[in-house]
Amino acid sequence: MPPPDMYKRHDDEVGSSNNPVKFQYQDYQLLHKLYLSNKMKYIDDSFPANFSSIGKGLLSDRDMALVKWKRPPEIVSEPCLVVDGVSRFDYAQGSKLGNCWFLASFGALSCQQDIMDKVIPAEQSFDKDYAGIFHFKFWRFGKWIEVVIDDRLPTINDRLIFVHSRTPNEFWPALLEKAYAKLCGSFADLQGGFVSEALIDFSGGVPMHFDLKEAPANLWNLMESAFKSRTLMGCSTPQGASSKNTVLPNGIVEGHAYTVTGVYKVMSRGQPVRLVRMFNPWAKGEWKGNWSDESSLWMTVSAEDRKNCLSVADNGEFWMSVEDYTKSFDNMDICCLSPDFLDVTSKCSWTSKYYFGQWTFGTAGGSRNNIRTFWTNPQFRVKIEKTDDDCAVGKCPENILVSLTQYKENRHRKQFTNLLICFCVFEIPPEMKAETGKFPVSFFTTQRPLAGTNVFQNLREVMKLFRLEPGEYLIVPCTLNPGENASFVLSVFTKTQCRK
Known part of the structure; x- marks a missing residue:
């Protein structure tokens, strides 16, 4: 059970979509x-x-x-x-x-x-x-x-x-x-x-963040699954030498945000090419490289593919290969209402829980460097179910997604300075599963975290998609320093096997 300072919001409570x-x-x-x-x-x-x-x-x-x-x-x-x-x-x-x-x-x-x-x-x-x-x-x-x-x-x-x-x-x-x-x-x-x-503010979803300089090998497949499941996607380019939005010779704008509006695979000269469609919110200004509106490569694909994809309007939308995409952009966010899109062909579904808590006097224990107070941080128990092989691997071997969002009740967005936050995941030994209430300081002096975000970041949200073996675990959200005050939302998605 979660401790008293955390609770799950029910659909019929004030704050639901039907009762905002x-x-x-x-x-x-x-x-x-x-x-x-x-x-x-x-x-x-x-x-x-x-x-x-x-x-x-x-x-x-x-x-x-x-x-x-x-x-x-x-x-x-x-x-x-x-x-x-x-x-x-x-x-x-x-x-x-x-x-x-x-x-x-x-x-x-x-x-x-x-x-x-x-x-x-x-x-x-x-x-x-x-x-x-x-x-x-x-x-x-x-x-x-x-x-x-x-x-x-x-x-x-x-x-x-x-x-x-x-x-x-x-x-x-x-x-x-x-x-x-x-x-x-x-x-x-x-x-x-x-x-x-x-x-997130438009959808109520949970973000999955990707550093495109360390993009996973299956990035395009993830994007394709996300697009087919109607999941929101956005990305941004690296900041240039100046703080201005400089337009590079290839048409990409430095320090700028874009929308991912489509993914598509075409055959060009007998070889498959994986494409990503981007949208510039300026409603003008487009990529000028391979697979741009004026690229001759469009003449190497079928007439049907040209009809489905190609538009020469200067409307800010353009295609590029996934290889050029990862070179031109530095990060991407997929905002999903559920990670179900990760396993679109498997026998799995994902369940979600949202918990609301605070770091205040007595519950802001800081990082694990403060071992005497770390245990006072809010704690949340989660159980990972055993699934069959098809579900355990599927298209996505990871079986848990955790997102931690910090906030303060301050009217002005710019007046809130993000704290350095992180969460740690500990395995609960069999002999301690019957424990109730918070785990004491002795637990954290003998147990080391199995997973988490590892580093503290001054972001509004931090998240991690990872795999845990079946069992019971403890999630501890924390700030870098003891005594730092903020509220938070802990979102936990876990993979479960679909039952007949």
């Missing part, structure tokens, strides 16, 4: 009904149309003086939330905000209609029952949160200064960005980040 937490206690249904009945347009005083909502460092004093907050009906004559469905080609990044990490997740999100429907609730429009109020849902640190906004958007000379749709009268990208900015504190709080963060 009301951010700042704002109830969309009540507010919408009130303003509609009074024939008024909603004004959100908690995210006002002024400098505080934009934040520091984004705009010059001159630009700030030119900003006017306008509702979509004041910008165009016939505004729409969505025009002809949601697409990754709908939007382009604003020039004033470096949030490509967030917008790259738009590209992944727009490919998954079921997730998009959860993030952007239905029955919102500028036509029927319009009252200047909209709401969106995000997954934040183990719970779904409903964010209510008014539709006033910052403009200069009647042009949106942050994300905007390529269709002038479509506003879902701008309103979604505003809702996320409100959740994170301000637009400035969206400056800089990791693709995995936004993918």
Whole structure:
């Protein structure tokens, strides 16, 4: 049993998708009904149309003086939330905000209609029952949160200064960005980040991180399985010598986030070629090497493959070989609701548990270097079941995925400095399986961890996919130093054999 400071969130609790937490206690249904009945347009005083909502460092004093907050009906004559469905080609990044990490997740999100429907609730429009109020849902640190906004958007000379749709009268990208900015504190709080963060906040999934310089041999097969199972994928390029997003001669942008939107295998000159399709959230700027839009290699494949893959539009989307992909990008995140895609042809499934805890006075024991206090860290027991050979190996020999996410209850995303975190996994000896409560300091002086993240990282999430033999284990999440305070979510996925 988990100790009292950790618990599993049930589907019917507040914080589930069907019953999200009301951010700042704002109830969309009540507010919408009130303003509609009074024939008024909603004004959100908690995210006002002024400098505080934009934040520091984004705009010059001159630009700030030119900003006017306008509702979509004041910008165009016939505004729409969505025009002809949601697409990754709908939007382009604003020039004033470096949030490509967030917008790259738009590209992944727009490919998954079921997730998009959860993030952007239905029955919102500028036509029927319009009252200047909209709401969106995000997954934040183990719970779904409903964010209510008014539709006033910052403009200069009647042009949106942050994300905007390529269709002038479509506003879902701008309103979604505003809702996320409100959740994170301000637009400035969206400056800089990791693709995995936004993918998680949109889906409630668990990230699987890959260092592409040490990519596994089966990387493309993993990506193919993820794509077929409609799993979100994003990646980023190494930062160049400057902090600017320099465009390299091959068309790739340094220090930039991209979306993985497809994988495909073609036959070229009698040899199989494994391709990856990428999307640049700038909605322009593409790879210029082999298998790019203008590459002559497309003439070496079948007419059917050209029809299925090739597009010469300068829309930011392009193909490249998996070999060029691993050379051009330095990391990739696969955000899965379940690791089932790893075993798509096996007889296995994955079960999940989410636990919520805190490092506080008395439960923040620090790393194993602090052996006298390490035992005070929260502890979680997990059991690995025995499975038959087909399930034990399958397409994925690993049988457990653990993710640790840290957070603090701070409105502003940029004001939270990540602690150095890690988790350790210990085997519980047979003679100690009957123990209840926390394992004492003596346990940790005699037992060494079998697995874990090994090194401390100052990231919001750390994860590990690995294999354990059948048995019982203890997972201990910890910070580097004793006495460091933060909350955390521990997500544990384990492989089990499907039962008839």
